[in-house]
Each structure stands twice: as C-alpha cells, then as structure tokens.
Amino acid sequence: MPDPLSLEQHFALIEAEHHHSLAAPLSARRALLVAILLDHYPDRVFAAHRHQPDQVFGVEDMLAYRAELGRRSPAMAAIFALGSGNATLRIEAVKVPIADYSSLGVEDFMVSLYNGNSVQRVMLYTPGHEPRLAHDVLSEAIAFWRA
Amino acid sequence: MGDRIKLTSSDGFTFNAYRTTPAGKPKGAVVVIQEVWGLNNFVRAEVDRYATEGYVAIAPALFDRVELGYESQDYGPTGFAHIGELMQNFSHDTARLDVEAAVKAVADVGKVGITGYCFGGATAWRAAHFGLGLAAASGYYGGGVPSYIGLAPTMPLEMHYGDNDKGIPLEQINELRAAHPDLPIYVYPAGHGFCNFERPENYNAEAAKLANQRTLAFFAKHLA
Numbered sequence: 001m002p003d004p005l006s007l008e009q010h011f012a013l014i015e016a017e018h019h020h021s022l023a024a025p026l027s028a029r030r031a032l033l034v035a036i037l038l039d040h041y042p043d044r045v046f047a048a049h050r051h052q053p054d055q056v057f058g059v060e061d062m063l064a065y066r067a068e069l070g071r072r073s074p075a076m077a078a079i080f081a082l083g084s085g086n087a088t089l090r091i092e093a094v095k096v097p098i099a100d101y102s103s104l105g106v107e108d109f110m111v112s113l114y115n116g117n118s119v120q121r122v123m124l125y126t127p128g129h130e131p132r133l134a135h136d137v138l139s140e141a142i143a144f145w146r147a
Numbered sequence: 148m149g150d151r152i153k154l155t156s157s158d159g160f161t162f163n164a165y166r167t168t169p170a171g172k173p174k175g176a177v178v179v180i181q182e183v184w185g186l187n188n189f190v191r192a193e194v195d196r197y198a199t200e201g202y203v204a205i206a207p208a209l210f211d212r213v214e215l216g217y218e219s220q221d222y223g224p225t226g227f228a229h230i231g232e233l234m235q236n237f238s239h240d241t242a243r244l245d246v247e248a249a250v251k252a253v254a255d256v257g258k259v260g261i262t263g264y265c266f267g268g269a270t271a272w273r274a275a276h277f278g279l280g281l282a283a284a285s286g287y288y289g290g291g292v293p294s295y296i297g298l299a300p301t302m303p304l305e306m307h308y309g310d311n312d313k314g315i316p317l318e319q320i321n322e323l324r325a326a327h328p329d330l331p332i333y334v335y336p337a338g339h340g341f342c343n344f345e346r347p348e349n350y351n352a353e354a355a356k357l358a359n360q361r362t363l364a365f366f367a368k369h370l371a
Binding site: 093096 | 182183222223224227228230231232234235237239265266269270290291293294311312313314315316317318319338339340
C-alpha cells in the first residue's frame with residue numbers, strides 16, 4: 001500500500017500538529033502526537049533515500065540512520081526514547097521565578113497565584129537526563145529537520 | 148446595585164466585601180469568590196446577577212490579607228511580577244477563615260451556597276470539603292487540580308471547566324472525574340475564564356449561559 005502522504009506532506013503535518021500543540025500547551029496527548037509523527041519521519045526519510053547515501057549519512061540501514069540522527073540531535077534522541085517507551089511525558093507543576101512573571105500568559109498567571117507560584121507544564125522525562133519542557137524538545141527537533 | 152461592606156474573620160482580620168440583596172424574600176444566599184483580580188467589575192456584576200435571581204449574594208475580598216483593597220481591571224501583564232511577589236504570602240488557611248466570615252454574614256437568610264471563578268473555583272471546591280456552614284458548591288475552572296483532587300467534598304458539589312483551558316490540563320479534569328465519578332463535572336468547548344464578559348478573547352457566551360443555568364438549577368435544588 002503506498003504511503004498516503006509524501007515526505008513534504010508528512011513534515012507539513014508535523015508542523016501543523018506542533019502548532020496545535022503549542023496552542024494547547026497543557027495537552028500531553030497533543031505533544032505525544034507530535035513526538036510520534038517526528039519519531040516516524042526518519043523511517044520514511046530513510047526509505048525514500050536509502051539509495052542516496054549522501055542523504056542518509058552514508059549508513060546502510062534504518063537503525064543505523066536513527067542512531068546517527070540521535071547522535072546529531074539530542075532532541076531527536078529524546079523523541080526516539082519516548083517512541084520506544086524509554087521516556088515519559090508527565091504534566092507537573094513547575095515553579096515560576098518572580099523575574100519571569102511578566103512573560104507568563106494570563107491563564108498561567110492566574111492559576112499560579114494561588115498554587116504556590118507554580119504553573120502546569122508537560123515535561124519529558126528521559127533516563128539519565130534532566131527533565132525538559134516537552135515543547136522545547138519538540139521545537140528543537142523540528143528546527144533540526146528544517147536546518 | 149450592591150454595597151461595599153466590611154467583614155471580620157474569626158481571627159480578627161477585617162477585610163472588604165461586596166453584598167447585594169434581592170427584591171422580595173430571598174431564596175437563600177450565595178457566596179461568590181473572585182478570580183485573581185479582586186472584587187472588580189466582573190465579580191461585582193456576578194454578585195448582582197445572583198441577587199436578580201433571588202439570592203442574597205456576597206463576595207469577600209480574599210486577597211485583602213495580601214494587599215488590603217486589592218482589585219484590578221487590568222488583565223494585561225503590567226502588574227504580573229508585582230502581584231506574583233505579593234501572592235507568595237497568600238494562605239489558603241486564612242482565606243478559609245474569610246470565606247467562613249462571608250458565609251456567616253448571610254446565613255440568616257437560609258441555606259448558603261458558594262460559587263467562584265478560577266481562584267474562586269478552586270476555593271469553592273476546598274470550601275465544599277471543609278464545610279464552613281455551606282450547603283452546596285458550584286465551582287468554575289479552578290486551577291491547580293492536584294492541590295484539591297484529594298479533598299473529598301462533604302456537600303453537593305459541581306464543577307465547570309473548559310476543554311481548551313491553557314491553565315488547566317484536560318487530563319487533570321479527566322482525573323477529577325475518575326476520582327469523583329459521582330460529581331457533575333461539566334466540560335465546555337471553551338478556554339479559561341469563559342464566563343468573564345470583560346475578557347472578550349476568552350468569554351464564551353454560549354458556554355457561560357449553559358453553565359450559569361446549571362448552577363442556578365443546582366442551587367435551586369440544594370439551597371431550597
């Protein structure tokens with residue numbers, strides 16, 4: 001069965017879902033959808049370019065390609081970990097320094113005031129690494145592919 | 148329509164409130180708890196609205212312990228840092244005393260319900276746990292679900308949330324439903340603050356109308 005989307009359409013879908021995810025910043029499900037689309041994208045890139053070594057770092061198989069991507073992009077490495085069940089997304093309260101208050105959205109501001117100056121965030125937990133804001137990781141991964 | 152009055156809590160703290168009395172015999176009383184902007188136009192209008200529905204209504208200024216007389220019409224980021232710093236001294240424990248004082252101030256008319264928005268929604272849930280002389284609670288988009296999900300209500304309680312709230316994860320609302328399957332927990336196609344007509348970017352007239360109808364029906368049932 002042929003792929004329903006071209007590579008360009010797949011990446012456009014990633015960007016569109018990322019946009020929706022940023023508009024719903026507390027939805028772990030939307031963040032996970034972007035992550036899974038990103039996780040699958042290299043497989044399709046490799047399948048499309050496997051006979052063009054210069055397009056796939058000169059490696060011979062998909063696993064080696066993904067490993068090389070992970071070495072070149074920590075964000076993609078984190079997304080691969082999430083896709084394989086070795087990392088998790090969690091919604092948790094994050095303390096907001098007073099110095100950062102002026103940059104808060106009004107909803108975050110309102111809720112933070114009566115919750116110990118903290119806001120909810122979707123965090124990505126990867127073994128051996130500090131937890132990171134999931135949307136930062138997703139943005140970095142997309143920027144990697146755009147570069 | 149209403150009057151600005153003073154209340155005194157059981158620990159002697161005196162603070163501001165806004166109270167309105169309906170024409171005719173009251174159906175009961177409603178304590179209205181503010182968003183984080185104090186007793187501003189929106190909250191006073193809500194108090195007045197409950198009076199037009201036949202309830203004695205009162206809104207205590209729950210941030211007066213942090214800054215006496217605080218209220219704001221400015222929903223923009225200008226004062227965020229200042230207010231954020233002040234609110235490091237906020238305490239849910241002393242707020243509870245002030246809610247209790249508001250309940251006592253209107254308890255002579257009959258059963259008392261509590262409602263509130265954002266901060267007020269979370270406060271309504273807490274009040275439904277602690278009792279405070281109340282008979283029912285209907286809260287709107289109370290943030291910080293993990294801080295109150297474990298506080299089992301001791302009276303009839305319903306809650307209203309938006310499915311596009313950028314301050315409250317939908318997953319946490321789902322956890323609330325799972326933890327309290329018998330509670331009416333309504334979810335509307337709306338964002339945070341969908342009842343606040345002074346914030347047109349967030350106001351959702353349809354959702355607000357339906358939620359308000361539900362609250363009035365809930366109070367009519369439990370405050371009679």
